[in-house]
Amino acid sequence: xxxxxETAPDPTVFIVDDEEAVxxxxxxxxxxxxxxxxxxxxxxxxxxxxRPEQPGCLLLDVRMPRMSGxxxxxxxxxxxxxxxxIFITGHGGVPMAVEAMRAGALDFLQKPFNxxxxxxxxxxxxxxxxxxxxxxxxxxxxRRRWEELTPRERExxxxxxxxxxxxxxxxxxxxxxxxxxxxxxxxxxKMGARGLAQLVQMVLGLTGRxxxxxx
Numbered sequence: 001x002x003x004x005x006e007t008a009p010d011p012t013v014f015i016v017d018d019e020e021a022v023x024x025x026x027x028x029x030x031x032x033x034x035x036x037x038x039x040x041x042x043x044x045x046x047x048x049x050x051r052p053e054q055p056g057c058l059l060l061d062v063r064m065p066r067m068s069g070x071x072x073x074x075x076x077x078x079x080x081x082x083x084x085x086i087f088i089t090g091h092g093g094v095p096m097a098v099e100a101m102r103a104g105a106l107d108f109l110q111k112p113f114n115x116x117x118x119x120x121x122x123x124x125x126x127x128x129x130x131x132x133x134x135x136x137x138x139x140x141x142x143r144r145r146w147e148e149l150t151p152r153e154r155e156x157x158x159x160x161x162x163x164x165x166x167x168x169x170x171x172x173x174x175x176x177x178x179x180x181x182x183x184x185x186x187x188x189x190k191m192g193a194r195g196l197a198q199l200v201q202m203v204l205g206l207t208g209r210x211x212x213x214x215x
Contacts, residue, residue: 010036011034011035011055011056011057011126011129012037012054013059013122014029014037014038014040014046014059014083015039015059016040016041016058016061016072017039017064017139018060019061022088022111023039023040026059029118029119030122033119035166036056042065043064043068047067047075052079052083055130056129057084058105059083059088060087061087061089062090063090069096069100070099070100072102076124077103077104083129084128084132085100086107086108086121086122087100087105087107087109088109089109090111092201098102106124106128107121108127109121142202146206149187149190149191156173157187157191157199157203159172161203166181166184187199
């Protein structure tokens with residue numbers, strides 16, 4: 001029996017707007033250029049339905065009943081959901097949109113907006129989401145490799161990353177330099193690092209200080 005290969009879901013533009021006509025119009029526009037969309041009438045409906053593994057971006061009205069767009073953004077931040085957010089606002093909602101940008105929103109558009117500009121900004125948001133998910137996947141893979149090291153290997157790896165020479169590591173751990181060299185070789189093999197510089201980049205990637213894709 002041939003095993004089933006799981007594929008990542010296609011990116012989706014989630015549109016949350018209590019004005020049905022506006023939401024449907026945006027959805028039709030984006031679908032016309034080949035983008036998948038889903039429309040939600042309010043923030044709570046979206047929040048109850050969305051799953052973090054679903055890639056895409058969020059087109060979000062600022063002013064809505066029950067839960068505002070800004071409140072939804074705050075809740076997404078609290079749940080560590082990093083879906084890129086583009087706020088849609090009328091003139092009176094600009095101060096709120098600026099506040100949302102400070103809270104991490106990618107962009108905001110004022111109604112009425114230009115169709116081409118909307119498409120351009122949505123595509124930019126989808127590209128950002130793809131990059132962030134790639135980084136997250138790479139970091140998770142590095143974490144898996146790191147956890148496969150023995151406690152002694154992790155200790156030696158951290159000392160090497162901190163700039164200690166083999167001789168210094170051997171002296172401080174009261175082991176032979178040859179033992180350090182053997183540990184170092186196993187560390188490089190398990191981490192998939194081609195050299196010390198790459199190992200440093202990997203370990204920095206685990207803490208978010210480096211780019212874990214450089215493997």
